[in-house]
Amino acid sequence: KAKSQAMITLKTLIINAPEELRAALEQIKGPITLIRHIAALRPGDMTSPAASAKASMRAIARRWLALHEEIQIHEQELERMVREKAPKLMKAHGISTMTMAEVLILVGDNPxxxxxxxxxxxxxxxCPIPAQPQAARQTACV
Structure with a gap:
């Protein structure tokens, strides 16, 4: 949630930034590239709206990058633990790490x-809803 909120705030700041700053940022392609560029801004003295916007955007971009790195570390550790506990299930098509982790949590230590x-x-x-014959569905809806 914090990472999403940081991105929303950053987008709002970009939209409301002074025209020259906004135009410069619009030229940068890719969200990660943009965030890294903003995190590297040097706002200088707070004597103008542009400097104030740069300082605010820089702080939020750095927060987003820190959260992004932290989330990646946690996801890697979660994947390692899930692969260790359920290697066969992780090889199955269509089962994500997060889904498998939830199943393992539900099962717990007492399968x-x-x-x-x-x-x-x-x-x-x-639980899937059992399929009903066509006639039974029509009757149930009446």
Missing amino acids: ERIKSEAALAKLCGI
Whole structure:
């Protein structure tokens, strides 16, 4: 949330920045490149609106970069732990690290309490609704 909020604030500052600063920033392509450029700004003395905008944008861009790096470190560690605990499931197509981590958290240290695939599905909140024949659906809707 903090990373998203920093990006929203940074975009707002760019939109409201003085014209010459905004025009210069619009030329930079790619969000990461833009954030790194802003983080490297040198605002100088706070004697103009442009310097004030640069200082504010620089602080927020640096905060965003720090959060981005921290999140990457946590995601790498989470992936390592999930691969260690469930290597076969991680090889399955379509299962992300975050999904597998949630399943492992739900199962916990006591996988014996889950007696079937249906029980696991219910615990994860992914119970499918049984398909009904066409006639039964029409009757149910009436």
